[in-house]
Amino acid sequence: MKAVHVDVRVNPIQYEVYMGTDLLDRMAQDLQEKPLAKRYAVLSDDRVSGLYGKKMMESLEKRGLKAQLFTFPQGEASKNRKEKEHLEDAMLAAGFGRDSAVIALGGGVVGDLAGFVAATYMRGIPVLQVPTTTLAMADSAIGSKTAVDVPYGKNLIGAFHSPVEVYMDMGFLPSLDERNYFAGLVELIKHSFIRMPALQDFLSEHRDTVCLRQGEDYFAVMETLFYQNSAVKNEIVSRDQQESNLRKVLNYGHTLGHSVEMASHFERIHGECVAIGIAFAAYLSWQLGYCEEEWAQKQVQLLQEYHQDTRIPEGLTTEQLIQGMKTDKKVRDGKTEWILLAGPGKLVQRPDGAYGIPVEEDILRECLEGFRKWQK
Ligand SMILES: NC(=O)c1ccc[n+]([C@@H]2O[C@H](COP(=O)([O-])OP(=O)(O)OC[C@H]3O[C@@H](n4cnc5c(N)ncnc54)[C@H](O)[C@@H]3O)[C@@H](O)[C@H]2O)c1
Numbered sequence: 001m002k003a004v005h006v007d008v009r010v011n012p013i014q015y016e017v018y019m020g021t022d023l024l025d026r027m028a029q030d031l032q033e034k035p036l037a038k039r040y041a042v043l044s045d046d047r048v049s050g051l052y053g054k055k056m057m058e059s060l061e062k063r064g065l066k067a068q069l070f071t072f073p074q075g076e077a078s079k080n081r082k083e084k085e086h087l088e089d090a091m092l093a094a095g096f097g098r099d100s101a102v103i104a105l106g107g108g109v110v111g112d113l114a115g116f117v118a119a120t121y122m123r124g125i126p127v128l129q130v131p132t133t134t135l136a137m138a139d140s141a142i143g144s145k146t147a148v149d150v151p152y153g154k155n156l157i158g159a160f161h162s163p164v165e166v167y168m169d170m171g172f173l174p175s176l177d178e179r180n181y182f183a184g185l186v187e188l189i190k191h192s193f194i195r196m197p198a199l200q201d202f203l204s205e206h207r208d209t210v211c212l213r214q215g216e217d218y219f220a221v222m223e224t225l226f227y228q229n230s231a232v233k234n235e236i237v238s239r240d241q242q243e244s245n246l247r248k249v250l251n252y253g254h255t256l257g258h259s260v261e262m263a264s265h266f267e268r269i270h271g272e273c274v275a276i277g278i279a280f281a282a283y284l285s286w287q288l289g290y291c292e293e294e295w296a297q298k299q300v301q302l303l304q305e306y307h308q309d310t311r312i313p314e315g316l317t318t319e320q321l322i323q324g325m326k327t328d329k330k331v332r333d334g335k336t337e338w339i340l341l342a343g344p345g346k347l348v349q350r351p352d353g354a355y356g357i358p359v360e361e362d363i364l365r366e367c368l369e370g371f372r373k374w375q376k
């Protein structure tokens with residue numbers, strides 16, 4: 001037998017995440033000065049493209065850049081293989097080659113789908129992420145994960161494909177509907193709890209500005225929020241690209257959150273379910289003796305100030321929620337694993353340094369019942 005040792009040293013991934021206002025012009029200017037491709041495929045959903053597609057195309061064309069807009073129906077239902085195929089075929093028919101790049105203009109659905117198209121188109125072309133929702137700015141546009149949903153579950157087929165650059169324009173936020181606006185901020189609130197107490201203080205201090213989306217300092221406040229948030233997510237992701245340990249802490253609130261999401265048949269949107277999950281993880285940390293009740297209450301209070309209902313929805317049984325958690329990824333030896341906090345930014349670790357704390361099903365059952373009473 002013969003063997004050739006292949007040792008491909010992948011370049012370290014580096015990109016900038018810009019946050020500010022009027023960034024579409026800034027992006028076009030950057031691309032004019034440092035072209036990324038000969039042609040740009042702007043991928044967006046029909047709602048976002050209706051609002052901002054024209055502006056995006058004008059900014060690019062003003063700088064002499066060749067671009068074409070491709071759209072698909074808004075909503076999670078579009079994040080599938082069929083829609084990926086449609087977009088790819090449309091790009092192929094329009095003659096987009098290896099020397100093109102994708103610009104993903106939209107929320108997390110667009111970012112995930114367009115990012116995945118870019119990941120495999122002609123074996124991979126560059127992608128620029130231009131997130132337009134709080135969720136995409138707080139979470140999905142940074143971290144390099146792209147995916148589509150399949151009948152077997154969400155995000156099961158995808159790729160790691162880092163953006164070349166991310167442009168977060170605060171000017172997109174005023175048009176976002178209330179529900180998506182606040183639900184997206186839950187991920188940011190989560191980041192403040194697990195890693196950055198100063199961000200938590202900032203969120204309390206500027207609550208009115210953020211919630212009312214008004215005031216002359218609104219954009220500046222949001223810029224600071226996403227700046228601090230990106231620093232947290234980036235620090236965690238860059239230290240653990242492949243999710244071997246540290247990156248798991250981003251799942252804070254997601255164990256119960258996912259279960260509520262499934263049990264409610266996705267009637268509650270992701271962030272809303274994560275808010276319930278965080279409140280429960282906080283309660284569990286207290287019940288297991290890792291923190292004081294005050295810290296758990298503080299987390300719940302901030303979530304409620306940001307318009308979240310942290311109670312388990314009526315009609316969802318404890319058994320249903322336990323079953324849902326068992327089908328989740330975070331199960332080992334029949335015990336669900338939990339990211340828990342002993343205080344602001346203080347993650348609970350096992351003696352071997354791992355972050356997932358296993359919890360017995362009976363204790364969980366008892367705590368779910370206790371949590372319902374605690375939340376009344
Ligand atoms: N890749 C990751 O790391 C990662 C992380 C978290 C979530 N996600 C994915 O993100 C998706 C959810 O993202 P989302 O919450 O942004 O949903 P979304 O992209 O569906 O956007 C929500 C709605 O808001 C509309 N919209 C977007 N921007 C707008 C704006 N500025 N003004 C008015 N309307 C606007 C959209 O058309 C859509 O109807 C899920 O598919 C989830 O799996 C991915």
Ligand SMILES: [Zn+2]
Nearest residue numbers: 187254270274
């Ligand atoms: Zn999430």
